[in-house]
Amino acid sequence: MKMVGVSIDAGYIFNQKMEIVFVNEKFVSIMGYEIGELEKLKLSNVIHNDFNIHDECIELMVRELKLTKYWHGEVWKKRKNGEVFPTWLSIYPILSENNVDNFYIVQFHETSQHLTYLPRLDYQFRKAHFAGNIEIYYQPIFDIKTGQPVCLEALIRNNCNSLRMVNIETQISNIEISGYIVNLDKWVIEQVLKVSEKIKDEYEVDVNFSINISSKLFVNNMISFSSWLGTMLTKYNVNPKNIELEVTERLLITNAELALEEFDKLKRMGVILSIDDFGMGYSSFNYLKKYKFDKLKVDKVFLEEYKGEENLEIVHGITNMAHALGLQVIIEGVEKQSQLNKVKEFSCDYVQGYYLDKAMLIEDFLKKYFRKNIKD
Incomplete structure (x- = not known):
């Protein structure tokens, strides 16, 4: 018709x-x-x-x-x-x-x-995804002591011309409302696992990957996320210990019981759990104890917006408390040498930011750090 x-x-x-x-x-x-x-x-x-x-x-x-x-x-x-x-x-x-x-x-x-949210931005994002215009870039996370990259965070980039002027965070927020974030998260996870499998085959090394996931993925009634992830890890022969999942406090607040159940299954599988954007909302150290996170990521806003010594001491305090609870600490948003010098004083474990290295395609990362291209 x-x-x-x-x-x-x-x-x-x-x-x-x-x-x-x-x-x-x-x-x-x-x-x-x-x-x-x-x-x-x-x-x-x-x-x-x-x-x-x-x-x-x-x-x-x-x-x-x-x-x-x-x-x-x-x-x-x-x-x-x-x-x-x-x-x-x-x-x-x-x-x-x-x-x-x-x-x-x-x-x-x-x-x-x-x-109300059906329309253009959501549709254009889906269309861009179907057309292959969504790419995954990888930003290294560095060991504060050795200065070597120890993990790659998967980040979304939309190359669609009609959305180039729209902040990627705005795009992600929109598809979270519509529910399409579930499709995107699963796609990202599978793409990362494919890359991990290729690197292992080519270089005979395991690379750690960090993936942001939405609360919607946990509350999808059609699937058990931990079960689905287990199937994907087996399919691509990836060690669960090489996968780190970053979740925000929103998941903990709105779906506490389900989150606790799924986190327990993921932990038993060996997956690393990290709480992202800590300090930006209702984050509490009680969450860290209750949900048994492995890592805590301090939001970049503490380095980005606040210049006073008092606010940097907040970061120092968060780091000390996290260490006392047995968590490792990642500080993101390091954009200049002075910030790097300061966070080194805090004895954090890992740092991330444009000053250290930008997000890049996996091929570019391999050229730079492995000096060899991955085979197609």
């Missing part, structure tokens, strides 16, 4: 699902309950401006936006069995008058709250 010439009819309010009805080349009807005119208008703009309605884009909406699609034959069958779609009752007169039988209904499974 080719969709052209689309007009929006948002005059129907039914049930607790939002539905879009695609009818031949005639019209698209948006229906919903407590959707609100503003949300409908936004969705209307998305359909017109972003999806450029045609079969492939409709399929993308169905697959990636968690929709259910019913062809006209299925609707007829459900109607015959007494399962009447409110949508069907409303558009039936229009279809009858125009002798239309080629249509289908798409139902959203999201609430109207989520529909």
